[in-house]
Amino acid sequence: MNILYSIILGLIQGLSEFIPISSTAHLTIAGNLMGLIDPNNPEKWTAFIAVIQLGTLVSVILYFRSELIKLPKSFIKENLGKNRISFKNQSSDSKMAWFIIAGTLPIVTIGLVLKKLIEGDFTKNLYVIGASLIGLAIILFIAEKTAKFKRGMDNLSLKDAIMVGLAQCVALIPGSSRSGTTITAGLFLGLNRETAARFSFLLSIPAVLASGLLQFYQALEYLDSALAIDMVVATIVSAISGYWAIAFLINFLKNRSTSVFIVYRIIIGIAVIWMTYSGLLKFVAD
Numbered sequence: 001m002n003i004l005y006s007i008i009l010g011l012i013q014g015l016s017e018f019i020p021i022s023s024t025a026h027l028t029i030a031g032n033l034m035g036l037i038d039p040n041n042p043e044k045w046t047a048f049i050a051v052i053q054l055g056t057l058v059s060v061i062l063y064f065r066s067e068l069i070k071l072p073k074s075f076i077k078e079n080l081g082k083n084r085i086s087f088k089n090q091s092s093d094s095k096m097a098w099f100i101i102a103g104t105l106p107i108v109t110i111g112l113v114l115k116k117l118i119e120g121d122f123t124k125n126l127y128v129i130g131a132s133l134i135g136l137a138i139i140l141f142i143a144e145k146t147a148k149f150k151r152g153m154d155n156l157s158l159k160d161a162i163m164v165g166l167a168q169c170v171a172l173i174p175g176s177s178r179s180g181t182t183i184t185a186g187l188f189l190g191l192n193r194e195t196a197a198r199f200s201f202l203l204s205i206p207a208v209l210a211s212g213l214l215q216f217y218q219a220l221e222y223l224d225s226a227l228a229i230d231m232v233v234a235t236i237v238s239a240i241s242g243y244w245a246i247a248f249l250i251n252f253l254k255n256r257s258t259s260v261f262i263v264y265r266i267i268i269g270i271a272v273i274w275m276t277y278s279g280l281l282k283f284v285a286d
Contacts, residue, residue, distance in 0.1 A: 029281065168182050
């Protein structure tokens with residue numbers, strides 16, 4: 001790898017982590033085309049892309065910094081100690097903290113159970129990625145056509161958080177997209193597009209933090225000075241581009257649908273399957 005590749009991968013990670021087009025898909029395609037994925041040691045690539053996710057974690061923390069300061073304060077004040085308040089009467093900030101906790105439990109549980117599968121060849125399989133890109137696009141299209149778009153952040157419930165959290169588990173399938181699955185679930189639950197996106201981003205924080213730190217620890221055995229520099233560069237670039245992507249998508253979804261991303265996913269998904277079948281992209285799991 002070199003600095004230019006690191007910058008490109010950081011841009012791809014930052015832009016595609018929050019826009020519902022799948023960062024895993026785009027990073028895997030890019031890594032494949034650049035010849036960066038070793039089919040005999042795919043864990044090294046998995047570790048690299050997990051670590052640079054920490055850059056997008058920084059971007060989402062910075063973007064929602066005011067909320068993230070209030071949430072733990074309210075949660076501790078209203079749930080711990082003698083002055084504990086019943087959940088029904090808690091503030092919206094404290095309830096949001098509960099929603100994030102409840103929505104994170106499914107991905108933690110399923111992620112641990114499927115850890116070996118996630119780190120193996122399955123996450124580099126271009127046929128799976130192509131099919132997932134198309135499949136989620138179809139589901140998102142159905143959500144756009146059936147959603148009511150009537151509910152905002154103040155209307156979120158514990159049930160919504162759990163359902164969106166379960167949808168986040170689908171993102172373990174490469175090509176599906178964490179933001180894509182959670183935003184789609186939010187639309188099916190009747191949330192408006194902006195609310196679905198905002199909750200999707202807040203919910204991503206614990207999962208990305210846990211995944212990134214775990215993979216960083218596991219990546220230590222692969223680190224040398226050159227790879228460490230590449231990771232740092234890619235992570236910084238992903239943080240900058242990720243912040244822009246969050247701001248862009250939230251503003252975009254205030255008045256527009258996800259149709260452009262649906263069409264994009266289908267086009268890219270078909271291209272990935274065709275290019276893999278024709279040999280232009282290497283089927284890593286071979």
